Amino acid sequence: MITLTTDFGLKGPYVGEMKVAMLRINPNAKIVDVTHSVTRHSILEGSFVMEQVVKYSPKGTVHVGVIDPGVGTERRAIVIEGDQYLVVPDNGLATLPLKHIKVKSVYEIIPDKIRKFTGWEISSTFHGRDIFGPAGALIEKGIHPEEFGREIPVDSIVKLNVEPRKEGDVWILKVIYIDDFGNVILNLENYEKPRTVELLDFNLRLPYLETYGLVEKGEMLALPGSHDYLEIAVNMGSAAERLNVKVGDELRVRLL
């Protein structure tokens, strides 16, 4: 199975081009669209989305992610091999999904080598169709990355800075994702379940509950989202709008 996560949008030919190019190389590939609507060029958001899918995918799944503002410049195209695979630009996109993969080795894709498998020119603007998609299709077909890449040190790949920080009893947390419902997801996991969550920048104390429906419509709460990160939500409303925050913003938070 190959999953696809991109910021191509759903309007044009790009997603379709990538898929037919992959199926041309591997006609039996099972391709699962995760999303093609990651906020444009948002590598952190793409990394969060890929992490959630890796957590629930079976062993051997190949995850292709293309959020690639640096396409055509120096950035490397890489394959991370482990109990699951990541095929991504080396720009930090792998950071969060990597936490859930037993990494064996990493390969830099060599454009000239992959062209031998695809048979068409590599454009300077659409590596999803010309490099990443085909690499995913080849791996899922059983062709080892060595045949179109060279091994590179695992610790040489680019990582985003998404670790939570603590100053005294106050967490400095980052908004790593805002979903379609306006729920705000912060980069804190494996925390001891609090009764109350204090948002110091907003002078707000929120009840920490199990699900949205346990507060009145329009009320704000904190909860353990389905992704195991700390989530701020408004029942049948948008916490992101209420707090006026976006991906990458920092919040001072105290768990009580």
Next chain:
Amino acid sequence: MITLTTDFGLKGPYVGEMKVAMLRINPNAKIVDVTHSVTRHSILEGSFVMEQVVKYSPKGTVHVGVIDPGVGTERRAIVIEGDQYLVVPDNGLATLPLKHIKVKSVYEIIPDKIRKFTGWEISSTFHGRDIFGPAGALIEKGIHPEEFGREIPVDSIVKLNVEPRKEGDVWILKVIYIDDFGNVILNLENYEKPRTVELLDFNLRLPYLETYGLVEKGEMLALPGSHDYLEIAVNMGSAAERLNVKVGDELRVRLL
């Protein structure tokens, strides 16, 4: 074949998470995305959408629908077994598709039992990934709902009130759906074809014709939509905008 109808939106990981979770349980499942863009929490709209797909699906199709504002609270998760299957929250979502299914029996899904098949914790906010998707995958794989649910009376399930009412020669109809083109679909079927349709609240008399292209651009008409319900449309325009109506609104209509 398993169809998916949700209000998850296309931006985040949710649709992808649900699909990889289903394919992990049933790698050969053929999953068809109907839509993930039902208006958020609109159970009536979701029910209309699922009805149209059930009408054209082959026997044995499993339809998973997740429009679930009450996730994590008391509402039941149910499987409706018949010549086709519905796997939905028991909140009225089944109302319209049920009209086209020869129901054999209904089961309430028991979370602890389905966990034995999935192998992961059930979150309190994402039952699409943890309960509904897996249940659909198990049924399509040939596992009977009895193995993860208990039978409940067919007439105990929640139904929406979508029957058209008549006062004298005036129909009191409800807007049950507005499509991407702004066409307004009303809850009247199997009616005798009129020459004219009168919208009393708007003092409008519309020609009843077979298709959009038979009136000038920008003109309003009534027609037998492709879904067999009475439809109000504007040729290459939006009737919903022109009439300023939304799903759930009531209209007084006379067929002449």
Next chain:
Amino acid sequence: MITLTTDFGLKGPYVGEMKVAMLRINPNAKIVDVTHSVTRHSILEGSFVMEQVVKYSPKGTVHVGVIDPGVGTERRAIVIEGDQYLVVPDNGLATLPLKHIKVKSVYEIIPDKIRKFTGWEISSTFHGRDIFGPAGALIEKGIHPEEFGREIPVDSIVKLNVEPRKEGDVWILKVIYIDDFGNVILNLENYEKPRTVELLDFNLRLPYLETYGLVEKGEMLALPGSHDYLEIAVNMGSAAERLNVKVGDELRVRLL
């Protein structure tokens, strides 16, 4: 493999209805969604999108395209048979993809004949579900178009006027597509690579480079897009907004 390109939008049941109807006729069909978000009724945009997908598809692929403002009126429904297939309304949609197909013959689909395969009524508003989808599913299953259509002259099909014109050393070009990123694609291919591209209507001289990342953020450039047409872009910005142009607009351009 069957690709789908439509302007149905992703909100309603229409895409799902078309797919389950196709899978009912051909349960093993591999259906690839190219896009369902072509700008409503934009035949030129749909033609551009289908062209890009045809260029990268394997032989034998069946491309179903439904951008169909004239549904239910006189316009023909056609199948173009060649090393790949097009199943489209005869309204010009085939113009650009046709450039990449070795055409053998063209058939007009006969509604009554296709009904024998589908088994349901043909609506006057939804030929995607009732004619085009089923025709694609039948062809991919190996059923020849002769069994549900009659042959018509290849040169009788409708063509859009998308040839670039030249007046002296000035090209009169047409905007044939604007992607989700706001990149503006013009109808000029196979041109000699210039150093500079002059947009006479905007008194602008743009560098002609290989990729977006080679100019500063917010700067405009010209480049050979991944589709081989001349493209005008703004690095991490929208050229369409900057130039305030839309599909179909004409621009005077000089290559220097």
